[in-house]
Amino acid sequence: MPKKLAPRKYAGRSGAGLGPGHRRADALATLEREVGYVRKPHGGRLRVALAFPNTYFVGMSNLGLQTVYRLLNADDRVVCERVFLPGKQDLGDDRGRHDPLVTIESQTPVGDFDIFAFSVSFEWDYTNVLTMLRLAGLKARAADRHHRDPLIVIGGAVTFVNPEPLAVFADVIAAGEGEVLVPALVESWHRARSRDELLSLLAQERGFYIPSFYDVTYDGPGRVAAITPRAGTGAPRVVHKAAVRATDHVDPPSTCIFTPDTEFGARFLIEVVRGCANMCRFCWAGYNYLPVRPFDTGRILALAEAARPYATRVGLVSIALCDHPDIVPILEQLLAMGYGISPASLRMDDLTEPIVRLLRESGEKSITIAPETGSDRLRRVINKTVTNDDILTRTELIFSSGIENLKLYYMIGIPTEEDDDLVAIRDLTMAMRERMMAHAKVRGTVGRIVASVNPLVPKPGTTYQWMPMTDTATIDQKSKRLRHLVADIDNVYFNIKSERHSYYQGLLSLGDRRVSDVIERAEQNGGQWRAAVADVGLDADAYLYRNREADAFLPWQIIDGGMKESFFRSELEKSLRAEQTIQPRRVTA
Ligand code: SF4
Secondary structure, three states: OOOOOOOOOOOOOOOOOOOOOHHHHHHHHHHHOOEOOOOOOOOOOEEEEEEEOOOHHHHOOOHHHHHHHHHHHOOOOEEEEEEEOOOHHHHHHHOOOOOOOEOOOOOOEHHHOOEEEEEOOOHHHHHHHHHHHHHOOOOOOHHHOOOOOOEEEEEOHHHHHOOHHHHHHOOEEEOEOHHHHHHHHHHHHHHOOOHHHHHHHHHHOOOEEOHHHEEEEEOOOOOEEEEEEOOOOOOOOOEEOEOOOOOOOOOOOEOOOEOOOOOOOOEEEEOOEEOOOOOOOOOHHHHHOOOOEEOOHHHHHHHHHHHHHHOOEEEEOOOOHHHOOOHHHHHHHHHHOOOEEEEOOOOHHHOOHHHHHHHHHOOOOEEEEEEEOOOHHHHHHOOOOOOHHHHHHHHHHHHHOOOOEEEEEEEEOOOOOOHHHHHHHHHHHHHHHHHHHHHHHHHOOOOOEEEEEEEOOOOOOOHHHHOOOOOHHHHHHHHHHHHHHHOOOOOEEEEEOOHHHHHHHHHHHHOOOOHHHHHHHHHHOOOOHHHHHHHHOOOOHHHHOOOOOOOOEOHHHHEEOOOOHHHHHHHHHHHHOOOOOOOOOOOOO
16 A cells, blocks of 8 residues: 655755755655555666756655656666755855755765756756756766766657757757657667767757757848858758657656645646647647647546556646546546546636536636736737637636636736736636626636736747837736736736746747856856846847848758747737637547
């Protein structure tokens, strides 16, 4: 029977203090509370230290990390062990100390591994990549490292978006889906007789970008003229993203190691369907995980059944959950297994009566939806097909089912947005509140509506990749206006994010290799981005507030995510005319 353990807080985890060897003690204490980790002898195997550049608490709820761990260890020629960013207290104590960063499974120093691989999901973790390299005793920049150091491979969701800000730190960027990348990496490792040969072999494989094989030429602040493969390297002009064609014969990514010491500790996470066919013009995930590919229903249910002793809830991790043709029977079966069900988020067009009812029956008290804006016109601009009438019908369905709380996502700074559109956010939310209150009266308990509002940050690989971000003064003014509009509405809470936060996230998302200097500086100064930009002397505004439509090349175009530039240009024109693009057939696999 599995152990039942209460979560605990991680500061210096072992409680062994921060003396020499404390990392080993921490790792051993961590293992004691886990189910499902893999321990293999190292001898004769390719040794991979797999890092999540954040704490254990955050990283162990990341399905990407768990999947790469499973895929690597599924190969008997490989031993893969995990490593995380130490907690704050440990980090504070670390500068100038020499207790090496060790893996959880065998407490081996990371510097002894063949490959040190990072799964990076968020721009804010870029500085943590450098911290972990430093703690492992490795130089941050690939050019400064020795050929006997571990090979640094950086992959994860952000490498799809734009690998350039991290390029100088990586020996290899893995762009795409782990199911294709992991076997190709392992095969190339076994074929290669030297580090140079390995890099050459990987450069020929789909999804592997070797930054040192390319020269970058610039054309002024924030502008790249070209990224050109060096003669003799055999590197391609652009690197095509690696993706599985169909997922019906692939095991769905799911939790393989259970621990109570993570954000979703009691939850079995599983990906049900990959991709979303709605093609909202701002959404990087929508464009880059096409086509929509459902995982095999039988495998989903078998994995869930096997995980049931370790988890009470199942977290369904998919951007378009209801694009799975069997979603209703899947929910019914999960419910029959005794699981509570938590979807990551739901598209409004997917909220049908059986789905809402099944979620309610599973104990869900809150649903998250993303109207994005309050006006139908602005929704046509971003290619969202639902209308306010649809949203209110779904809201009625949600509250009448007994679900008490609603979480909403809105954006401001959308192209062509006017004051009326901000008023429309208030009006739509008020109309949703009316429905909530009507059902609360009957039930006798009142829930709440929590709305998060973020400025739109144009993302690489989307229709808006050429557009400047709305300037700080305008966003500040819009935020102020919206705060005024929604002040003091009972049971409705608006969380309007600051422009500053989006500004530096935008810089990391839209940057080129010159932004790596800022990342390095921010890692040294404790994450003070404004000071880091000033110290380096980078013209950050040139990355954020400039229209890029006339640029010959965009830094992220070194990765071909599968969408044509001409398509994005036509989508941009249609967006500015508030014209929708009809979605292609939803399920193509
Ligand atoms: S519906 Fe959601 S996941 Fe799909 S493209 Fe739109 S924003 Fe992205």
